[in-house]
Amino acid sequence: MAEKRSMVQIESLEKYFGEDKERVHVLKGVSLDIPEGALYTFLGPSGCGKTTTLRCVAGLERPEGGKISIDGKPVFASGERVYVPTNKRPIGMVFQSYAIWPHMTVFENVAYPLTIHRRPKSEIKKRVEDVLKIVGLHGLEDRPAPKLSGGQQQRVAFARALVNEPKVMLLDEPLSNLDAKLREEMRFEIKALQRRINVTTIYVTHDQAEALAISDQIAVMHAGKLIEVGSAHELYSRPKRKFTAIFLGLTNLIEGRVVELGGDSKPGRIETKNGTFAFVPATGLVKGQTAVISIRPEHIQVHKQRTQGLDNVVEGTVKEAVFMGDAYHCQIAVGDMLLRVHTHPFLSMSRGEKVYLHLDPQSCNGLPAEDIEGMDETMLGD
Ligand SMILES: Nc1ncnc2c1ncn2[C@@H]1O[C@H](COP(=O)(O)OP(=O)(O)OP(=O)(O)O)[C@@H](O)[C@H]1O
Numbered sequence: 595m596a597e598k599r600s601m602v603q604i605e606s607l608e609k610y611f612g613e614d615k616e617r618v619h620v621l622k623g624v625s626l627d628i629p630e631g632a633l634y635t636f637l638g639p640s641g642c643g644k645t646t647t648l649r650c651v652a653g654l655e656r657p658e659g660g661k662i663s664i665d666g667k668p669v670f671a672s673g674e675r676v677y678v679p680t681n682k683r684p685i686g687m688v689f690q691s692y693a694i695w696p697h698m699t700v701f702e703n704v705a706y707p708l709t710i711h712r713r714p715k716s717e718i719k720k721r722v723e724d725v726l727k728i729v730g731l732h733g734l735e736d737r738p739a740p741k742l743s744g745g746q747q748q749r750v751a752f753a754r755a756l757v758n759e760p761k762v763m764l765l766d767e768p769l770s771n772l773d774a775k776l777r778e779e780m781r782f783e784i785k786a787l788q789r790r791i792n793v794t795t796i797y798v799t800h801d802q803a804e805a806l807a808i809s810d811q812i813a814v815m816h817a818g819k820l821i822e823v824g825s826a827h828e829l830y831s832r833p834k835r836k837f838t839a840i841f842l843g844l845t846n847l848i849e850g851r852v853v854e855l856g857g858d859s860k861p862g863r864i865e866t867k868n869g870t871f872a873f874v875p876a877t878g879l880v881k882g883q884t885a886v887i888s889i890r891p892e893h894i895q896v897h898k899q900r901t902q903g904l905d906n907v908v909e910g911t912v913k914e915a916v917f918m919g920d921a922y923h924c925q926i927a928v929g930d931m932l933l934r935v936h937t938h939p940f941l942s943m944s945r946g947e948k949v950y951l952h953l954d955p956q957s958c959n960g961l962p963a964e965d966i967e968g969m970d971e972t973m974l975g976d
């Protein structure tokens with residue numbers, strides 16, 4: 595497949611807030627490239643700089659350094675003193691408090707960006723009708739905005755952002771003030787809508803499940819830096835950074851020292867306090883290096899009897915087994931480690947039981963044991 599054309603390009607973006615002693619470095623050299631038509635998500639913990647990056651793209655913040663281009667045209671370039679104001683950038687925005695106007699009808703809300711630009715009445719009518727059809731609100735033109743459900747109000751906000759036919763949609767936590775069920779439904783709706791109109795979209799969220807569900811590509815951020823970019827599948831199954839492994843979903847980390855690198859189809863080996871494990875390196879590791887194996891709870895297989903001929907089988911004792919309907923969520927002690935394991939609900943598990951765990955080497959992702967400033971156990975939430 596041909597490489598997709600780049601729609602938004604960010605190079606070495608630097609942003610500070612505050613003055614003198616209070617000055618904080620919020621974006622530290624963020625560079626990324628968003629392909630045309632992609633739904634591209636910024637994901638990261640609170641305060642990592644997602645909204646700030648988005649606001650820089652929108653022209654609502656002026657960065658201290660770097661360059662931003664939309665559709666090949668620079669909208670900000672620090673060296674060349676380029677700064678295109680928000681209303682001249684080809685963007686549409688939906689924010690968390692999507693603020694549709696309660697005193698206006700659906701039609702008036704959606705038409706607003708066109709009325710302030712004094713577009714002809716006939717053009718406004720046509721464009722509003724078209725965009726209301728796209729978001730599925732056709733026929734509700736005259737409904738006062740407060741008489742809409744939460745999901746419908748959300749769609750009005752989308753329609754309003756789309757009515758100017760932007761090249762890029764910027765969505766900052768657009769679902770966060772909806773209840774859990776509606777939020778889950780709207781994920782599918784946004785994804786389907788985005789696919790239908792194929793508009794390049796930047797989506798900001800701190801909710802990893804939302805990011806996994808909705809994105810073509812996810813950029814994981816932490817403390818003003820870009821950590822890693824990939825598809826949901828790549829980042830979940832083979833993250834290249836320990837932070838990604840921890841932040842996206844739940845994982846087990848087993849620390850040790852690389853004693854064999856492996857290669858071709860042969861796995862490497864890591865020596866740990868609890869034995870030697872075969873693993874597949876996710877990224878360039880060197881022999882002798884301290885590294886971690888990351889393995890997801892659902893990738894550990896539980897056997898009640900010892901199986902022969904498999905690599906990475908360890909004996910463990912079930913410390914906790916909680917029935918969750920679609921799985922048992924277990925904590926299993928192996929040596930001095932406590933592994934989280936999700937098993938099939940039909941395989942009944944009881945506390946104190948002795949089991950054998952198979953950590954398939956292909957699912958044992960070998961990563962550098964880096965420490966990232968500010969990374970702590972609280973990010974390991976269930
Ligand atoms: N106007 C401002 N003045 C001073 N500091 C700010 C301002 N806006 C943001 N910050 C700081 O910049 C950092 C990044 O903020 P930002 O809003 O981009 O984070 P975020 O990743 O969107 O977080 P969240 O998930 O909580 O929305 C935070 O430390 C925040 O406190």
Ligand SMILES: [Mg+2]
Pocket residue numbers: 644645646798
């Ligand atoms: Mg934010």
